[in-house]
Amino acid sequence: MSRSGDIPMNAADASTAESRGRVVIERVSPEIDCGQFAIKRAAGDSVIVAADIFADGHDAISAVLQYWQHSTAGRPEDRREVPMRELGNDRWMAQFPVSQAGRYDYTLQAWIDRFGSWRRDVLKKAGAGEAAPIDLLVGAELIDEASRKAPKSDAARLLKSAKTLREVSLDGDEGSVVERLSGLLNEDLTGLIWKYSERRFATAYEKELAVSVDREKARCSAWYEMFPRSASAEPGRHGTFKDCEARLPYIAEMGFDVLYLPPIHPIGETHRKGPNNNPVAGPGDPGSPWAIGSKQGGHKSIHPELGTIEDFRRLVARSRESGIEIALDLAFQCSPDHPYISEHREWFRRLPDGSIQYAENPPKKYEDIYPFDFECDAWRELWQELESVVRYWIDQGVRIFRVDNPHTKAFGFWQWLISGIKSEYPEVLFLAEAFTRPKVMYRLAKLGFTHSYTYFAWRNTKWELTQYFTELSQTEVSEYLRPHLWPNTPDILTENLQFGGRPVFASRLILAATLGANYGIYGPAYELGESRPLAPGREEYLDAEKYEIRHWDIERLDSLQGLIGRVNRARRENAALQSDRNLRFHAVDNEALIAYSKSTDDLLNVVLVVVNLDPHYTRSGWVVLPLEELGLDPDQPYQVHDLLTDLRYLWHGPRNYVELNPHQIPAHIFRLRHRVRTERDFDYFM
């Protein structure tokens, strides 16, 4: 460890730069857990880096941000540098772009800028009538020094400047001397000297920090979860991948771009669960797709009733043609009938009687599920086999995985698996389905999961939503955790959805789709407003698809299909909604109304969302906007264009009236239009 007392006075060479280096670089941001973890970005984003940089005394400092693609590490010529600028109070900043998926690294370097210090001081002295010929000599020597590192043409220019400097007259009043010197020591010359000056005793920041860059879909996606076995058009027939194909136009029309399928593998028979989690299944009961494995195969096989591997590949290809990607479920656990059980008993925890320990969370028992033992002696073989499952499905064309309960598997396993896969396939995305304690969820995100399920489903009031999304978007968490918002899942039917009716289904969808750039719904249950709970007080579905095949009438007139299509179109057409940055909450004087905006960095696209959280009554209030922050002229009227109803309102000033009837549409998604034409504009038809 490098700490006090460790400056080796006898190690002559190695320590010279360190000991004589006078510049300190500290409090670098972003930096997650002392650089242990990468921050996340999507291709096309930029990374803003800040740090405290200072030295003893009064010397001027130069600092640069250095970055490179990780794959080029070790080739110094591929390092790029961006000069940093001081923001005040010893805080420095610079930014760099990340254009490709993969890993980038960055670090900082800073040193005493001897020429910069001299230039600043000589001008001060000249201003006080104190500049002396010896001062000019000092500067000229520094220029000479730079010239020795410069190529011929630049060197000649530098030497000429040094000569001129030596000969500058210090006669005349302070003003004219300062003017003379400033003219000579102009930005051009200073830049040239900076370029070739020696970085004497430079301080290199001791860490190289990582950026994990994903493809754009990581920044913004709309998921639709659907059970293939329920996708049949005719009631009573087991759905197939072909039925899923037939459903693609419906899903595409609603504007989703990811279709996530629960596990598609053979389902175990031993301890198979019946409808409504009945511990005993009847003869025709299909069981839970998460009880993976039977004599028909395991994690690399397909449940025969869904089709063949060729059918699956065709579905992947057809989806892609509709602009939809297939996401598969990675549920690393086995039914008692999984081939692994007989072939690899060493991968499971065995009891003193030789039997295998089923999953439990006492007193709850899950006898249809055997968890892997990630601590077992054969852990290397187990881990590698599980990785081969991921590779198998990558070979079938899958590039997105939704990971089931990652928080019940070893952290180290995920870190190893994800980084290994991503170093070869940087385009692969992993969504962590961990509904667990906050620190565990944050850790999984740090370990490499692209997206994370959130507590969104249980954040309902204005206060709850504001607190939670401020934490997710305005703190360090935003650097490594990408929230994925789901108003429902096959396991989660919140109380709110049970009792709020269609207005809540509409408002929760709009909240999910606009608070988060990544969101999803479990359908058709969602668009059809399925709200019957297993029992009063339970947040599970009655007749859950997890345990039985359901037939859904997607043509129903009360479907939210149309609204969902409009919301997703608003997302597609407004870059502000495609990122989790720049989310800001705004005041409304009604506790049932929540207002927030999202905007692009250049403020060319600003979207304001107002949602009525009360599913019963019309609510109205005054929204207060920080006009200048949103790029609006406070003295001009502006237009707010509702992307759901296509209505346009003329607003003026920071306070404006809104009124929302939940039985119509419980929200506005306003695009703010900076300038409104008036009769005074000549081309008001344009």
Add this chain to the structure above:
Amino acid sequence: MSRSGDIPMNAADASTAESRGRVVIERVSPEIDCGQFAIKRAAGDSVIVAADIFADGHDAISAVLQYWQHSTAGRPEDRREVPMRELGNDRWMAQFPVSQAGRYDYTLQAWIDRFGSWRRDVLKKAGAGEAAPIDLLVGAELIDEASRKAPKSDAARLLKSAKTLREVSLDGDEGSVVERLSGLLNEDLTGLIWKYSERRFATAYEKELAVSVDREKARCSAWYEMFPRSASAEPGRHGTFKDCEARLPYIAEMGFDVLYLPPIHPIGETHRKGPNNNPVAGPGDPGSPWAIGSKQGGHKSIHPELGTIEDFRRLVARSRESGIEIALDLAFQCSPDHPYISEHREWFRRLPDGSIQYAENPPKKYEDIYPFDFECDAWRELWQELESVVRYWIDQGVRIFRVDNPHTKAFGFWQWLISGIKSEYPEVLFLAEAFTRPKVMYRLAKLGFTHSYTYFAWRNTKWELTQYFTELSQTEVSEYLRPHLWPNTPDILTENLQFGGRPVFASRLILAATLGANYGIYGPAYELGESRPLAPGREEYLDAEKYEIRHWDIERLDSLQGLIGRVNRARRENAALQSDRNLRFHAVDNEALIAYSKSTDDLLNVVLVVVNLDPHYTRSGWVVLPLEELGLDPDQPYQVHDLLTDLRYLWHGPRNYVELNPHQIPAHIFRLRHRVRTERDFDYFM
């Protein structure tokens, strides 16, 4: 770097524990800059350590805090362990005592508690009527395992318990089974098993963190700064160390325990400054003691007019007899006449004409001062020579150094110097006199300075004081920076002191002595209320002692001597005032009144301070106290005993009236007395 992808699948042995270790330890506190710097404590303090500790899944976790004296590092038998306990939300805590000056280290270890998990689960199962004989077998095997690591007698006990467990009857209702099992699996047995159970795949926190422990004086001290040359009893005679000796009873009576002397070395003659910083000195002018070095010697010599080295050693000894320690000034810079200039020109920055660069901060020039060049090629010899200066004065009995302008010397130098000295002499204290930018001040504290001058002199309003001292005492800063509060110094006569008169001298002293456990004044200027500035708008003294000898009439009747004595006695007699922890500000409904309390951890000593910041008018208001936090019964009256006036007031409830006339004493220093006798007490005379 250890980051994603680095789990080596092929390195068979080394990585096993790491990969299979499932517990995470993160967000450890205190930990300064990723463990780069030590936290500070004084002997007798304790260190409270907290961390986020969690694993995947639902298993129970065990965690321990490990600590050791740095000098015993490498001897595992000297590591001590404290079990940590969970506070909720995956946060764990433990604490350890530091009893001796020197360095301590600490780290954490955590692992899956297999027996603890089993015990918790089997009791839950039993409660649900689900416990099965196989569950008992699993537990018995875990106990067997522990027995194999235990010495004979404990092993026998464990084996017996395992046997009993195997035979426990699971017949009867849930209640009786739970009772039976809980009886067997009691705390005693659980503790024994914990002691011998295998820490399988334990996670060792990756850093060892340091505590720099100082002797008690680092926690609490009262300094008196005095120019020896002005200590003569007769006007016109140059003061000597013998005069300082004569002044000791005066200083001791006021209650100070450190006497800090500005530099005592020979003073340069070239460019010597005259009174009031006159660039030309007259023939009899003594010059600034900070212009160190003449043909009579340098940093290891004594200015002949002050006395001899024997006189100095006698002063050190005599002071110690009065309970006072001598602090010396370390001003690492030279007058043009310093022997180093001719003997070691290589230690200074030379100009193209061969002359040495004097100190400057353009357009200001300090031609009587040559700074060392810490970047020079002979830096090793320079650093070592400066260290030998410190060692020389340690040999003369000095154990406290006040370091002049450390922020204009290389950070690396201080880190090396202080850690080297302290590893040999842990009792040595260094006070950093850096009045500069916040990040530089904080860095110096991190590098090892025991104490730091602060911005206290310029924090005057209630808002300023509250903000600043909340930052110093309630944030991470409190772990490494010990504030040293000075209302004045020979260089600093604040505007407030210039215009506020005696009430401000009194209130600023009380604020310094009670807001900070370490404070000091520059006297006799302070107790005699010296307030004449060099010029209007300047914060420097007229006729500053820095440039001339002053004669002070310490017997003056308007001296603050008596008040200072009472304040220092209150500090001596109240442990609450001897620490910077537990400072809390309290509401008062008058902007001119500030109220705060300090208390010992056990709340046996609680001191409440109320200060009138307005030097002109009597101010009154209602102080609001959080009674329960201060250990007071909200339903009982309590006594507040003013340690300055010895008056006692009976207060009741959280809101009480105070009124302070600045022309009497502008503050209360109340000792809160928890219980007041009433006529209902039998022994009310006791």
